[in-house]
Amino acid sequence: MVFLLAMSIWLVTAISVWLLIDAKGQMPVAISDLARSIDSQFMFTLVITGVVFVLAQGLLGWFILKYRDRPGARARFVEGNTTVEIGGAVVIGIIFVGLAVAAQNVWARLHLNEGPADQVVVEITGEQFAWNIRYPGPDGQFGRTLPELYDATNNPMGIVPDDPAGQDDIVVLNTLAVPVNRPVELRLGSKDVLHGFFMPVLRIKQDTVPGMRIPLRFVAEETGNYEIACAELCGLGHYRMRGFLQVMEEPEFRSWLVEQAAQ
Amino acid sequence: MSTVHEHAAHVHVPPDNFMARWVFSKDHKVIGIQYWCLALAAVLVGMVLSLIIRAQLAFPTHNFELLSKIFPNGVAGGAIAPEFYLSMVTMHGTIMVFFVLTTAPMGGFGNYMLPIQIGARDMAFPTLNMLSFWVTFAGFLVIMAAFFVEGGAPLGGWTAYPPLSALGVIASPGQGTGMNLWIVSIAIFCVGSLLGALNFIATTLGLRTKGMSLMRMPLTVWAWFTTAVLALLSFPVLLGAGILLLLDRNAGTSFFIPGGLVVAGEQIDHRGGSPILWQHLFWFFGHPEVYIAILPGMGATSHILATFARKPVFGYRAMVFAIFAIGLLGFFVWGHHMFVSGMSPYTGLAFSLVTLAIGVPSAIKTINWLGTLWGGRIRPTTAMLWSLGFVSLFVSGGLGGIFLGQNAVDLYLHDTYFVVGHFHLIMGVAAIFGMFAATYYWFPKMFGRLLNEKMGKLHFILTFIGVNLIFIPMHGLGMIGHPRRYYDGSLYQFLGGTDGLHTLITWAAFFTVTAQLVFLINLVWGWSKGERAPDNPWDSTSLEWATTSPPPFENFEGDEPEVHHGPYEYSLPGSARDYVMQTDAPSRAPAQGG
Ligand code: HEM
Numbered sequence: 061m062v063f064l065l066a067m068s069i070w071l072v073t074a075i076s077v078w079l080l081i082d083a084k085g086q087m088p089v090a091i092s093d094l095a096r097s098i099d100s101q102f103m104f105t106l107v108i109t110g111v112v113f114v115l116a117q118g119l120l121g122w123f124i125l126k127y128r129d130r131p132g133a134r135a136r137f138v139e140g141n142t143t144v145e146i147g148g149a150v151v152i153g154i155i156f157v158g159l160a161v162a163a164q165n166v167w168a169r170l171h172l173n174e175g176p177a178d179q180v181v182v183e184i185t186g187e188q189f190a191w192n193i194r195y196p197g198p199d200g201q202f203g204r205t206l207p208e209l210y211d212a213t214n215n216p217m218g219i220v221p222d223d224p225a226g227q228d229d230i231v232v233l234n235t236l237a238v239p240v241n242r243p244v245e246l247r248l249g250s251k252d253v254l255h256g257f258f259m260p261v262l263r264i265k266q267d268t269v270p271g272m273r274i275p276l277r278f279v280a281e282e283t284g285n286y287e288i289a290c291a292e293l294c295g296l297g298h299y300r301m302r303g304f305l306q307v308m309e310e311p312e313f314r315s316w317l318v319e320q321a322a323q
Numbered sequence: 324m325s326t327v328h329e330h331a332a333h334v335h336v337p338p339d340n341f342m343a344r345w346v347f348s349k350d351h352k353v354i355g356i357q358y359w360c361l362a363l364a365a366v367l368v369g370m371v372l373s374l375i376i377r378a379q380l381a382f383p384t385h386n387f388e389l390l391s392k393i394f395p396n397g398v399a400g401g402a403i404a405p406e407f408y409l410s411m412v413t414m415h416g417t418i419m420v421f422f423v424l425t426t427a428p429m430g431g432f433g434n435y436m437l438p439i440q441i442g443a444r445d446m447a448f449p450t451l452n453m454l455s456f457w458v459t460f461a462g463f464l465v466i467m468a469a470f471f472v473e474g475g476a477p478l479g480g481w482t483a484y485p486p487l488s489a490l491g492v493i494a495s496p497g498q499g500t501g502m503n504l505w506i507v508s509i510a511i512f513c514v515g516s517l518l519g520a521l522n523f524i525a526t527t528l529g530l531r532t533k534g535m536s537l538m539r540m541p542l543t544v545w546a547w548f549t550t551a552v553l554a555l556l557s558f559p560v561l562l563g564a565g566i567l568l569l570l571d572r573n574a575g576t577s578f579f580i581p582g583g584l585v586v587a588g589e590q591i592d593h594r595g596g597s598p599i600l601w602q603h604l605f606w607f608f609g610h611p612e613v614y615i616a617i618l619p620g621m622g623a624t625s626h627i628l629a630t631f632a633r634k635p636v637f638g639y640r641a642m643v644f645a646i647f648a649i650g651l652l653g654f655f656v657w658g659h660h661m662f663v664s665g666m667s668p669y670t671g672l673a674f675s676l677v678t679l680a681i682g683v684p685s686a687i688k689t690i691n692w693l694g695t696l697w698g699g700r701i702r703p704t705t706a707m708l709w710s711l712g713f714v715s716l717f718v719s720g721g722l723g724g725i726f727l728g729q730n731a732v733d734l735y736l737h738d739t740y741f742v743v744g745h746f747h748l749i750m751g752v753a754a755i756f757g758m759f760a761a762t763y764y765w766f767p768k769m770f771g772r773l774l775n776e777k778m779g780k781l782h783f784i785l786t787f788i789g790v791n792l793i794f795i796p797m798h799g800l801g802m803i804g805h806p807r808r809y810y811d812g813s814l815y816q817f818l819g820g821t822d823g824l825h826t827l828i829t830w831a832a833f834f835t836v837t838a839q840l841v842f843l844i845n846l847v848w849g850w851s852k853g854e855r856a857p858d859n860p861w862d863s864t865s866l867e868w869a870t871t872s873p874p875p876f877e878n879f880e881g882d883e884p885e886v887h888h889g890p891y892e893y894s895l896p897g898s899a900r901d902y903v904m905q906t907d908a909p910s911r912a913p914a915q916g917g
C-alpha cells in the first residue's frame with residue numbers, strides 16, 4: 061500500500077505539471093503590454109511554486125517509502141530542529157512575500173497611474189444580461205443620465221434629452237470598439253446587480269458595481285475581434301452575457317463611430 | 324477541579340429516559356455523534372447536487388428524465404434550466420461549507436474528543452451543547468426547505484452577493500422565498516456555532532485535568548480551541564450581515580442597495596446602500612471560516628502522523644505557534660477575495676502582501692509534517708494514509724493560493740475555475756481527508772468496533788486519485804480563462820478547447836462519488852459486525868486511549884486521569900514500549916520538555 065500511495069503521489073505530481081504546462085499553451089493570446097506582464101508574473105509564479113510543489117510531493121512520497129515500517133527498525137526520537145524550522149520559514153517567507161512584492165509593479169501600472177489627456181474614454185454599464193457601451197461623441201462629454209429615462213429600445217442609458225452634452229453620445233450594445241495602440245479608459249458601472257467585465261486577451265477584469273463608476277485602463281496592441289465575458293454571477297443569464305472587444309486601426313475606428321452615430 | 328464539593332457534583336448517572344439519553348442528550352459524546360451524522364446526511368445531499376452540476380457541464384444536451392420527475396419546473400422536459408443549475412451550485416456550496424465542513428470537524432469530532440483528550444467528564448456547559456446541536460439541526464431543516472418553496476432554491480452562490488441577493492424574485496427566480504430561507508438558515512447556523520464555540524473555549528480553559536498543562540495538550544485540542552476562537556469572532560459578523568440583508572429584503576432598509584437601480588425594467592425604491600459593504604462583512608467572516616474548516620483537519624493530521632510514524636510531532640511548539648499565527652493573520656486577509664470588487668487599489672496592495680505572508684505558517688506546518696515522517700517507522704494504517712493524503716492535498720491546494728494571493732495575477736484568475744480548483748483541493752477535499760483520517764482513527768473509540776482496514780485502504784486510494792483528477796484540471800480550465808458559475812461555456816470561442824477537460828472532470832467526479840460506497844459499506848459493516856476494539860488499538864498516547872472503547876458515560880472510570888507526560892512521547896529512548904501514554908507514571912528522570 062505504501063508503494064501504491066507513493067507512486068500515486070508522484071504520478072499525480074507529474075500529471076499536474078503536465079496539465080498545467082498544457083493549459084499554459086491554451087491560454088488566450090495576450091494583446092497588451094500589461095497582459096504580457098501579468099503572464100510573465102504568472103509564469104514566474106508557476107515555476108517557483110512548481111519547484112516547491114515537486115519538492116514537497118517528491119519528498120512526501122520518498123519518506124513514505126523510505127521510512128515504512130521495517131522489521132527491527134526503531135523510529136528516531138527527534139522533537140524538532142530549530143534550524144530547519146526557522147530556516148525553512150525564512151526562506152519560504154522571502155519567496156512568497158517576494159512574489160507579492162513583485163506583483164505590485166503590475167498592479168500599480170494598472171491602478172495607480174492616471175491616463176493621458178488624449179485617452180479614449182468609454183462608459184460601460186452592465187445590466188441583466190447585456191453590456192451598454194457609451195461613447196461621448198465628438199464633444200468628448202458624456203450627457204447626464206437618469207434611471208427613470210431608461211428605455212431599452214430608444215434610450216438604453218437614460219440620457220437626459222435637454223442636456224447638450226448628451227446629444228451626440230453614442231450607445232451600442234455588447235460591442236466595445238477601440239483604436240489600436242491608444243490608451244483607453246473604461247468607466248464601469250451597472251444598472252442592477254454586480255457584473256464582472258472580463259477581457260481575457262487583456263488578462264483583466266473588474267466588477268461593475270451599481271452606484272459606482274470604476275475606471276479601468278488599457279492599451280490594446282493587436283487589431284482583431286475578441287471576446288468579453290461576465291465574470292461575476294448576475295442571475296440566470298450570467299453565462300450568456302457575452303460581449304466583443306474590437307481592436308481597430310484608428311481610421312477604421314473613426315468611421316465605425318460615425319456609422320454607429322448614424323443609427 | 325479537585326475540591327470535594329466539585330468532585331461530588333460531577334458524579335452523575337446517565338438519564339434512563341430514552342429521549343434525554345439519546346435525543347436531547349447533554350452528553351458530549353452523543354452530541355458529537357449527532358453532529359457527525361448530520362454532517363454525513365448533509366454531505367450526501369451536497370454530493371448529489373455536485374453530480375447534477377457536473378452532469379450539466381459535461382452533457383448539456385442530455386435528457387435528464389429522472390431529474391425532471393423530481394424537479395418538473397427546474398428540469399422541464401429533461402433539460403436543466405440555467406436557474407436550476409445555479410440553484411444547485413448555490414445549495415451545494417452552502418450545504419458543504421456550513422453543514423459539512425463546519426459541523427463535522429468541530430461539532431462532530433471536537434465535541435466527542437476534546438473533553439476526553441483533556442481529561443474532562445463533559446463540556447463546560449452541557450445544556451448549551453445540546454442546544455447548539457439542535458439549533459444547527461434546525462438550520463439544516465430550513466435550508467433543505469428552500470428546495471421546495473415556490474421559485475426554488477436561491478441562485479446567488481454561497482457568497483450571496485447583493486444586490487442580486489437583496490432584490491427578491493425580480494432579480495432572478497429563487498431569490499424570493501428561497502433566498503429568505505437561506506438567510507434564516509445561515510443566521511440560525513451562526514447562533515448554533517457561537518454557542519458551540521463558547522463551550523469549546525470554556526472547556527479547554529477551565530476543565531483540563533491535573534497535569535494537563537497547555538503545552539501538554541494534543542495538537543488536536545489546540546486546533547479545536549483556535550477554531551472556536553475564530554468562530555466566536557467571525558460568526559457574529561456574518562449573523563449581523565445576514566440580519567441586515569434580511570431587513571433590506573423585507574423591511575425596506577437599504578444597507579446593501581444603492582439608489583437608482585432599475586431591474587427588469589422596474590425602478591427599485593432603495594437608496595444609500597453599498598453592495599461592497601456586504602462583501603467586506605461576508606469575507607471578514609469568510610476567510611476565518613476557511614480556517615475553521617481546515618484547522619481541525621490539520622490537528623488530526625499532526626496527531627495521526629505522529630501516532631503512526633511512531634515519532635513525536637516535529638516542532639510541537641512551532642506547530643502551536645503556526646496554528647495561532649494562521650488564526651490571527653486569517654483575520655487580516657479577507658480583502659484577497661475582493662481584489663476586483665472596486666475596493667481601493669491601495670487596500671488591495673496591503674491585502675496582497677498580508678495574504679502571501681500567511682503562506683509562511685502554512686509552510687511551517689508542511690515542513691513539520693514532513694519532519695515528523697523523517698526517520699519514522701510508518702505504519703500504513705488507513706487513518707495514516709488519509710493523513711498523508713491530507714498533506715499532499717494541502718500542498719497542492721495551498722500553492723494555488725500563492726497565485727491568487729497576488730492581486731496582479733488574480734486580475735486574470737479571479738472568478739475562474741482556478742479559484743474553484745484551489746479551494747476545493749484545500750478546503751473541500753483536504754479538510755474532508757482530515758475528517759476521514761479522524762473517522763478511521765477514532766471510530767474504534769466511538770463505537771467500540773474496528774472498521775475494516777482493507778476496505779478503508781481501497782476507499783482511500785480510489786478517492787485520492789479521483790479528487791486529484793477532478794480538481795487539478797480545474798486549475799487548467801481557469802488558466803484558459805473559464806469563468807466559474809457558468810451554466811454553459813460553449814457560447815464562447817475562447818473556451819472552445821475546454822470540453823475535454825469538462826468531460827474528464829465529470830467522469831472523475833462520478834468515479835469518486837461511487838468510491839464513497841465503499842466507505843458507507845464499511846461504516847455499516849464496522850458498526851454492526853466489526854471486530855471488537857481494544858482500549859488502545861493504535862498504541863497511542865493521548866487520554867482518549869486510556870479509557871474504554873467506547874468510553875463510559877463519564878468518560879473515565881473512577882477518578883479523573885492524571886497527566887504526567889507530553890502528548891507525543893513516541894519511541895522515547897530507554898522506555899520499554901515505543902510509546903508513553905500521557906497517564907503513565909512519571910519516569911524517574913523526567914524527560915524534559917513535555
Ligand atoms: C497558502 C495559503 C492560501 C492563500 C495564499 C490563499 C489565497 C486565496 C485567495 C487570494 C483567494 C481568492 C481568489 C479569488 O476569488 O480570486 C482564495 C479563495 C479561497 N480560498 Fe484560499 N488561500 C490559501 C489557503 C486556503 C485555505 C487553507 C483554505 C481553506 C481551508 C482556503 C479556502 C479558500 C476558499 C473557500 C476560497 C474561495 C471562496 C469563493 O470565492 O467561493 N484557502 N484563496
Ligand SMILES: [Cu+2]
Nearest residue numbers: 290292294298
Ligand atoms: Cu454575470
Ligand SMILES: [Cu+2]
Nearest residue numbers: 610657659660
Ligand atoms: Cu480567503
